[in-house]
């Protein structure tokens with residue numbers, strides 16, 4: 278077993294009721310979540326939602342107005358940023374340009390007064406861990422972007438942190454390289470078992486790396502769940518539209534049965550859901566469903582809305598159809614392409630059958646009620 282894995286100190290992070298404001302305006306409000314020891318979770322949300330503020334509070338770079346952050350048994354309010362035992366990687370976490378790769382990795386160890394012989398051994402171990410054996414004597418500018426980011430990861434973990442914080446670590450890299458580094462990071466994190474928090478606005482990155490996602494919007498946590506639960510059972514319309522692709526239709530609850538609900542769409546057509554919703558009749562609602570929950574039919578039927586094809590695009594194994602409903606609303610459908618799948622003509626008149634077992638219904642946002 279790796280030396281660092283043997284000595285890694287697995288700790289749980291608990292964030293409770295953290296609120297912070299810059300100049301009177303709350304950037305984050307009442308943020309609470311936990312990361313189990315050795316777990317990797319992602320803080321995910323649109324630009325400006327407060328992800329970095331949460332990260333900075335954990336790192337000790339800002340003092341939150343209220344709330345408590347506990348790492349292992351330590352309340353971090355009383356621990357300086359340096360003494361928190363946290364490793365950090367930022368998107369543009371510049372390596373020291375005048376120091377070699379080995380010196381960069383050794384830097385936090387020197388700060389911790391680790392003896393030279395042990396420092397050198399640890400640097401070699403880190404280089405091998407991030408697959409850069411033999412690169413120790415190079416300067417950062419002699420490395421590619423991906424290699425530099427690997428050095429940044431090596432430097433962050435060299436000091437054997439109890440918590441690893443990654444802020445958009447691969448944001449500056451191209452897609453293929455990002456994927457390679459994500460896989461590497463995941464492998465490294467599993468091997469070392471370091472409790473890890475990754476901040477990203479890239480939902481694919483979050484879903485591929487993290488066991489749970491903390492979804493933030495406008496300074497608040499909207500949902501904390503596994504990637505699958507967030508996709509299949511979004512708690513809010515924001516989460517539903519932020520994760521994956523979603524179709525939205527607006528309507529009104531027209532009738533409620535014991536185990537069915539009829540929703541009258543603005544277009545005049547109805548959708549029948551096979552369950553009783555907890556809305557009152559007459560409520561304005563937004564119905565959501567994924568492209569894979571729409572099937573194209575040539576004949577009318579229950580829950581099949583008249584639609585016209587605007588474009589059909591094959592994306593590898595999937596065929597994506599963009600449609601326009603009679604009322605002018607756009608809709609997206611997708612299907613797995615088989616040998617006998619034909620691509621419909623642009624302008625073809627079809628019926629979009631919606632799998633209403635899998636629809637979600639949310640109260641309509643004020644701007645969608647007309």
Ligand SMILES: Nc1ncnc2c1ncn2[C@@H]1O[C@H](COP(=O)(O)OP(=O)(O)OP(=O)(O)O)[C@@H](O)[C@H]1O
Nearest residue numbers: 299300304322323324325326327328329330331478
């Ligand atoms: N130093 C600061 N002074 C004033 N306002 C700030 C400061 N830092 C962040 N903010 C504001 O606080 C809010 C949250 O910012 P934060 O950087 O935490 O968001 P983020 O989700 O990390 O965004 P991004 O994905 O764009 O990095 C934003 O409205 C931002 O404008």
